[in-house]
Amino acid sequence: GAVVSQHPSWVICKSGTSVKIECRSLDFQATTMFWYRQFPKQSLMLMATSNEGSKATYEQGVEKDKFLINHASLTLSTLTVTSAHPEDSSFYICSALIAGGLDEQFFGPGTRLTVL
């Protein structure tokens, strides 16, 4: 149990286009999801905390107008990278907390975004 999926697993796009990444909790409800980004050979950095039915909370330095997060249901959060540029190329990973559960975050497999 406690499986999180991400779609797509990889995406290549042209500079200036927008890309949507989905994060789904497959067998549980998640009131809170987190979005991280990971540059090559580096650690994960929290981008934002996504709570179902409310606005996401962004970390300092993360542009909320560029990285749009929508957590419209208890099983789905989406991250849209708007007007993507090459510097946005990264590995994006989401995680989810089980509603009413304890402390463990369950991670998705990640989405590799390459912006040409």
Place this chain on the structure above:
Amino acid sequence: AQSVTQLGSHVSVSEGALVLLRCNYSSSVPPYLFWYVQYPNQGLQLLLKYTSAATLVKGINGFEAEFKKSETSFHLTKPSAHMSDAAEYFCAVSGYTGRRALTFGSGTRLQVQP
């Protein structure tokens, strides 16, 4: 504020040798501590976690870690390395509720030599 320091970005051991990956943390509240493993181009898999119960925590794949408050450490060990243990390992800390996002260390790449 919370932070995690992982000493050694690369660790190389021989197959069958002891694995020791170091993690020190800083937290203003009682911490929850985690070790995750990441294989190339994949997400993170939880190895083990400390949540204020037993200080010696056993995880999957033969790994264990000991929480030492006096040393603010949570080192990861495995008695005998296997080739399949080669991966990136991340130590992470969260607040006492566990519902806050994780703060990750910089990671340690474990190589296992035949």
